[in-house]
Amino acid sequence: MDADSDVALDILITNVVCVFRTRCHLNLRKIALEGANVIYKRDVGKVLMKLRKPRITATIWSSGKVICTGATSEEEAKFGARRLARSLQKLGFQVIFTDFKVVNVLAVCNMPFEIRLPEFTKNNRPNASYEPELHPAVCYRIKTLRATLQIFSTGSITVTG
Amino acid sequence: CLLTGIRRVQDLCKVLQLPKVCEETAVSYFQRALQHPSFHLVSLEKKELLGGCCVFVTCRQHNWPLTMGTICSLLYAKQELFAGVYLSLQKELELSVPALSLADLVTTHLNSFRLFQHRDDIPAQYVEEKEKMLSRTMQVVELAGETWLVTGRHPVPIVTAAAFLAWQSLRPAHRLSCPLARFCKAAGIDLPPPAHLRLKELLGILLRMASQLAWLRVFKMDKKTVVKHMGDLLQHRVFLLRNAFCLEEEEEQRPVTAPGEGSPGSPPAGGGVAQEEGHPKGRKHQQEGRPGPLLPPCLAKPRKRLRTAAPSASDSAITGDEPISDSDIEQYLRSPEEIRAFKKAKAWR
Numbered sequence: 249m250d251a252d253s254d255v256a257l258d259i260l261i262t263n264v265v266c267v268f269r270t271r272c273h274l275n276l277r278k279i280a281l282e283g284a285n286v287i288y289k290r291d292v293g294k295v296l297m298k299l300r301k302p303r304i305t306a307t308i309w310s311s312g313k314v315i316c317t318g319a320t321s322e323e324e325a326k327f328g329a330r331r332l333a334r335s336l337q338k339l340g341f342q343v344i345f346t347d348f349k350v351v352n353v354l355a356v357c358n359m360p361f362e363i364r365l366p367e368f369t370k371n372n373r374p375n376a377s378y379e380p381e382l383h384p385a386v387c388y389r390i391k392t393l394r395a396t397l398q399i400f401s402t403g404s405i406t407v408t409g
Numbered sequence: 410c411l412l413t414g415i416r417r418v419q420d421l422c423k424v425l426q427l428p429k430v431c432e433e434t435a436v437s438y439f440q441r442a443l444q445h446p447s448f449h450l451v452s453l454e455k456k457e458l459l460g461g462c463c464v465f466v467t468c469r470q471h472n473w474p475l476t477m478g479t480i481c482s483l484l485y486a487k488q489e490l491f492a493g494v495y496l497s498l499q500k501e502l503e504l505s506v507p508a509l510s511l512a513d514l515v516t517t518h519l520n521s522f523r524l525f526q527h528r529d530d531i532p533a534q535y536v537e538e539k540e541k542m543l544s545r546t547m548q549v550v551e552l553a554g555e556t557w558l559v560t561g562r563h564p565v566p567i568v569t570a571a572a573f574l575a576w577q578s579l580r581p582a583h584r585l586s587c588p589l590a591r592f593c594k595a596a597g598i599d600l601p602p603p604a605h606l607r608l609k610e611l612l613g614i615l616l617r618m619a620s621q622l623a624w625l626r627v628f629k630m631d632k633k634t635v636v637k638h639m640g641d642l643l644q645h646r647v648f649l650l651r652n653a654f655c656l657e658e659e660e661e662q663r664p665v666t667a668p669g670e671g672s673p674g675s676p677p678a679g680g681g682v683a684q685e686e687g688h689p690k691g692r693k694h695q696q697e698g699r700p701g702p703l704l705p706p707c708l709a710k711p712r713k714r715l716r717t718a719a720p721s722a723s724d725s726a727i728t729g730d731e732p733i734s735d736s737d738i739e740q741y742l743r744s745p746e747e748i749r750a751f752k753k754a755k756a757w758r
């Protein structure tokens with residue numbers, strides 16, 4: 249790939265993980281009984297609730313902590329989290345939507361070329377780590393950004409952080 | 410716990426016949442790891458694996474070829490758990506672990522083969538000279554490395570498949586009828602499941618190279634007959650690889666209808682959509698009898714991927730602070746009748 253070539257790369261956000269707190273205790277049995285699209289995991293003490301629009305999955309603990317995954321943008325994550333909080337309010341809980349924070353964003357990008365992973369790892373130590381016995385991709389950590397890249401030989405790159 | 414662990418590390422080093430310097434390094438890593446706060450509260454099982462991880466790291470740093478599979482079998486440990494402890498150790502102690510040398514792995518792996526001495530339970534034609542087999546296996550592994558068959562893959566199945574092909578090619582008349590499974594049984598090694606796929610890929614590459622060798626063009630090669638000519642193919646592999654995959658490069662350099670231009674030997678440039686359009690074109694070229702580009706196998710034969718729908722205009726207009734109507738929320742709540750039915754079924758308990 250020439251340095252002067254002008255190739256546009258599509259970076260697609262595939263998942264945004266956010267958390268918020270309801271500032272009240274949540275009765276998981278009541279949520280499992282009266283909520284639709286709910287899976288009650290009694291053994292681990294949590295409830296999974298899925299929303300259709302936006303398409304997110306919320307993990308709800310009785311302490312009031314809620315983690316939402318599956319959104320494709322930060323705004324969508326916030327909207328989904330608020331809808332979920334509103335659903336819990338409708339179920340009768342004294343929910344206050346607080347401490348909302350986006351904790352992780354996963355994006356995918358495809359390079360227009362293949363990558364020779366052993367050589368890439370050799371040239372990018374110590375940031376790059378490649379263990380073919382464990383995973384087919386190179387794990388490249390950027391400490392300053394607290395981001396982790398998984399680089400595959402096909403040129404596909406996933407970024408999390 | 411510390412003394413027991415140190416003793417375990419030393420025993421492991423003795424079993425692996427490591428030199429004294431490796432043992433000392435492994436013990437020092439173990440002591441450092443146990444003193445690190447991240448490993449104070451881990452389970453006893455993980456602390457036992459920690460010793461194995463320290464030995465593994467030491468072997469890699471001293472270019473002593475040791476695979477995770479070997480050390481897991483010695484410790485009777487699950488590979489997933491071992492992998493987790495190993496990655497934590499590497500991160501917390503900030504250890505620099507060099508990559509596993511494939512050449513050293515080939516030598517070590519072949520050392521475990523029991524084909525180099527006559528035995529009663531294997532035919533005499535199966536016995537081979539170690540040096541010859543090692544040299545040819547190394548060439549096949551190098552070929553695999555140059556043709557995108559090694560990168561991103563577990564190394565042991567590739568070495569096993571390469572050793573099998575090398576062994577067959579040294580006495581094809583007596584060995585072509587022997588399948589991979591029987592070869593592994595005769596050699597006294599396990600057959601890793603991906604080895605069949607690696608073998609198929611290697612044979613595919615050899616067949617492409619054979620089509621470029623002048624004195625083989627008149628013959629109709631298949632996966633059995635190509636093994637007989639492996640010596641010639643490996644001897645001229647640089648030239649043959651360039652010829653076998655250069656015709657597609659010439660096609661790409663001419664103006665084509667594919668979107669964008671790719672660099673030689675790579676799929677057309679652009680995002681995922683362009684790549685999807687490019688690969689059917691690559692397959693179409695192959696169907697027309699032209700050789701395809703030298704690509705990693707997962708790119709040459711991509712699996713069907715579910716594409717997420719492109720964000721619509723309404724989705725991109727979301728700000729996160731829109732008002733939420735009651736009717737939106739009602740769909741996520743059960744009606745009183747549904748609650749009664751659910752209670753009756755006791756499905757919610």
